[in-house]
């Protein structure tokens with residue numbers, strides 16, 4: 001409930017596809033097929049759809065999807081707006097290319113590029129400065145889960161990676177257990193519920209109403225056959241999908257779980 005006592009609007013789920021380092025111009029056919037399917041689904045689809053292509057496809061994909069049915073996101077950004085940083089792109093550049101969001105702190109960035117919570121936080125601030133929604137990834141490794149550290153690890157990443165001033169619109173949390181990414185393994189529905197409940201509680205404590213309304217996505221081996229179960233867990237407001245977002249037919253199976 002808000003201060004005025006009126007009920008909060010329902011959270012609109014999001015299914016976001018992270019293409020990672022996959023996709024050339026030939027893959028644009030997939031996003032066209034997704035967009036056409038969304039058109040045919042009309043009002044029955046009760047979720048937003050986003051594709052986060054490699055940077056090379058951002059602008060052309062954003063132009064193809066200018067009707068807004070498929071939102072476009074980046075996969076990373078530099079904390080600064082411009083400068084001598086060979087190979088990097090800024091949040092402002094992503095926004096200029098037509099992106100409305102950017103994935104930050106993905107475990108592959110944390111491990112491949114030694115990204116820290118502080119570094120991710122600076123990138124989230126950059127995303128907000130450029131008017132982008134930050135999709136902030138958190139999640140434990142297999143070793144951390146085995147040691148019973150899932151909740152403290154995720155809580156620490158959440159606290160460290162998200163800045164103090166956020167809104168429910170400009171920030172999304174994605175819980176991705178590292179051991180579930182690309183492995184075909186998924187946590188049980190109860191395990192997902194436990195972590196998402198902790199995330200919701202932490203967000204609410206820190207951000208009040210914004211924390212209640214913020215979307216929390218689950219990611220890690222989501223596919224058509226498990227999406228209905230995972231997406232029905234309390235406090236799961238959509239999915240961050242890797243492998244199953246590369247083919248339109250696979251992503252559409254996941255989107256179908258949100259067709260009512």
Ligand SMILES: O=C[C@H](O)COP(=O)(O)O
Pocket residue numbers: 018106176180181182183184219220221222240241242243244
């Ligand atoms: O960002 C997406 C995740 O890393 C999940 O990837 P996956 O669906 O291939 O397991």
